[in-house]
Amino acid sequence: MKFVSTKNKIEAEAEEAIFSGTASDGGLFMPSVIPKIEPSAYNNTENFQLFSNKMLGVFFNETVLEDDLNEIVSEALNFEVIQRDLSKDQMPISLLELFHGPTAAFKDFGARFLAASMSKIIKKQANPKAVTILVATSGDTGSAVASAFHNRQGFNVVVLFPNGRVSPRQQHQLTCWGNNVVSVAINGEFDDCQRLTKEAFAQEGKFKNQTLCSANSINIGRLLPQATYYAWSSQRYFLKHGMQTSFIIPTGNLGNAFACFIAKEMGFPIENIVFATNANRTIPDFLETGFWQPRPTTPTLASAMDVGNPSNMERFFHVFDNPETLLDTLRAVSVTDEQITNQIRSEYLDNQILCCPHTATALHVYREFSNKEKKETHWCIVATAHPSKFEQTVEPIIGEEIAVPERLRALLELDSSFVTIDPELNQLIEAIASA
Ligand SMILES: *Cc1c(COP(=O)(O)O)cnc(C)c1O
Numbered sequence: 197m198k199f200v201s202t203k204n205k206i207e208a209e210a211e212e213a214i215f216s217g218t219a220s221d222g223g224l225f226m227p228s229v230i231p232k233i234e235p236s237a238y239n240n241t242e243n244f245q246l247f248s249n250k251m252l253g254v255f256f257n258e259t260v261l262e263d264d265l266n267e268i269v270s271e272a273l274n275f276e277v278i279q280r281d282l283s284k285d286q287m288p289i290s291l292l293e294l295f296h297g298p299t300a301a302f303k304d305f306g307a308r309f310l311a312a313s314m315s316k317i318i319k320k321q322a323n324p325k326a327v328t329i330l331v332a333t334s335g336d337t338g339s340a341v342a343s344a345f346h347n348r349q350g351f352n353v354v355v356l357f358p359n360g361r362v363s364p365r366q367q368h369q370l371t372c373w374g375n376n377v378v379s380v381a382i383n384g385e386f387d388d389c390q391r392l393t394k395e396a397f398a399q400e401g402k403f404k405n406q407t408l409c410s411a412n413s414i415n416i417g418r419l420l421p422q423a424t425y426y427a428w429s430s431q432r433y434f435l436k437h438g439m440q441t442s443f444i445i446p447t448g449n450l451g452n453a454f455a456c457f458i459a460k461e462m463g464f465p466i467e468n469i470v471f472a473t474n475a476n477r478t479i480p481d482f483l484e485t486g487f488w489q490p491r492p493t494t495p496t497l498a499s500a501m502d503v504g505n506p507s508n509m510e511r512f513f514h515v516f517d518n519p520e521t522l523l524d525t526l527r528a529v530s531v532t533d534e535q536i537t538n539q540i541r542s543e544y545l546d547n548q549i550l551c552c553p554h555t556a557t558a559l560h561v562y563r564e565f566s567n568k569e570k571k572e573t574h575w576c577i578v579a580t581a582h583p584s585k586f587e588q589t590v591e592p593i594i595g596e597e598i599a600v601p602e603r604l605r606a607l608l609e610l611d612s613s614f615v616t617i618d619p620e621l622n623q624l625i626e627a628i629a630s631a
């Protein structure tokens with residue numbers, strides 16, 4: 197399959213789409229078509245890796261990844277996807293836990309698939325240049341990307357984070373890697389980190405022996421693997437219960453939600469998709485008014501969803517020719533910090549569910565539904581991160597310490613190191629040169 201830009205429909209091969217992130221016309225890459233599948237063809241594929249390999253094969257056939265896809269998927273998606281049944285009183289509901297990867301957030305799926313794919317691609321090049329992955333993060337992206345590329349031959353990683361503005365545990369996960377990962381604390385905000393990476397990409401000529409790459413969430417190599425767990429969980433549920441699944445997805449930049457939309461378009465048994473946002477209301481306001489009005493970001497307790505200008509919206513605009521259909525199809529609910537706090541507490545006390553602030557937004561949306569709506573479909577709440585990553589928010593609310601999963605504990609025991617710089621391009625260029 198070829199990939200096309202959302203702007204001028206420029207066509208590109210898979211390796212270009214994966215390595216450049218955004219298209220040369222400034223658009224985002226999309227598969228040239230979203231192919232329809234027959235879900236029953238997946239009935240006998242009970243294993244998540246085999247299922248994902250088959251599903252992603254539809255997009256990567258006749259590309260540079262075709263022959264290696266099986267290996268890429270088995271290496272990258274090598275951790276569990278757990279769907280917990282929480283049904284009560286004929287109201288079918290489950291929780292889809294996407295946080296069993298190495299850095300305990302769903303971003304591991306995309307980051308690991310991207311890293312494994314890029315590795316295979318550079319191994320096929322005659323004279324590969326060293327690749328430097330430059331990534332700005334306000335938390336989860338940086339650790340998932342650093343973990344995925346750590347000790348990978350041919351790659352360096354430079355992670356920029358705002359100094360003093362990530363939690364101590366998050367900071368440790370950004371700075372514990374060493375070897376080919378350089379962590380840079382920027383004296384500034386997340387926006388400064390993002391601006392600096394953009395400036396660095398614009399000066400790419402200065403980095404003679406390196407190819408600079410972004411691994412941000414709009415990369416198609418991160419997006420497509422995220423469609424697999426929606427397809428897989430809905431298909432398994434349908435086989436067992438004869439019922440379609442509707443997902444409620446904690447949403448920031450709309451990457452995870454768009455991936456779900458891809459799985460639905462392909463023909464997997466998915467009914468509704470509801471976006472749960474925090475107080476950053478750009479998406480719900482658009483669906484209410486029909487005007488797309490990006491805003492400055494408001495900080496909230498669900499910090500990984502603090503996005504005032506969700507970039508993946510452009511993909512929805514690209515897919516829907518008719519704006520009316522788009523407005524009729526999508527559904528979003530905004531959740532306040534107070535509601536997040538109350539939800540974390542009540543889920544823990546009433547339902548023995550320990551959830552992170554992001555997952556709490558989706559649970560809140562579900563709990564507000566009428567009983568009629570709860571009975572109409574199987575609702576699946578997407579759990580995007582392990583609560584122990586956000587202990588500073590969750591522990592005071594529940595009044596208890598959260599047990600840290602073994603894999604995170606191991607990271608927290610490693611030494612941490614980073615350099616601190618002012619938000620100036622010259623200083624960043626020096627840091628990159630030392631990578
Ligand atoms: C990144 C992230 C989100 C938001 O996902 P998008 O794809 O940006 O919409 C939600 N929850 C957690 C824990 C995240 O890390």
